[in-house]
Amino acid sequence: MICTEAYKEHIEYTxxxxxxxxxxxxxxxxxxxxxxxxxxxxxxGNNGFFKR
Incomplete structure (x- = not known):
């Protein structure tokens, strides 16, 4: 298949x-x-209730 310039641009944009x-x-x-x-x-669980 021969790729035209327009077809190459279409593929690139897509x-x-x-x-x-x-x-x-x-x-x-x-x-x-x-x-x-x-x-x-x-x-x-780091809510401050069980601090050491």
Missing amino acids: FNAFCRVVIRYAAINAWRDRDKRRQIKGYG
Whole structure:
């Protein structure tokens, strides 16, 4: 198959859009995981009742 310049540009734009979506959702998941870790840290039992 002979690839024209327009077809190569189409592939490049499509790939770039795919990469943007993947990076966006990776960032969303990273923020969600970070927030979950913060919430779990809050329930660690370090509330001051049993200080040594």
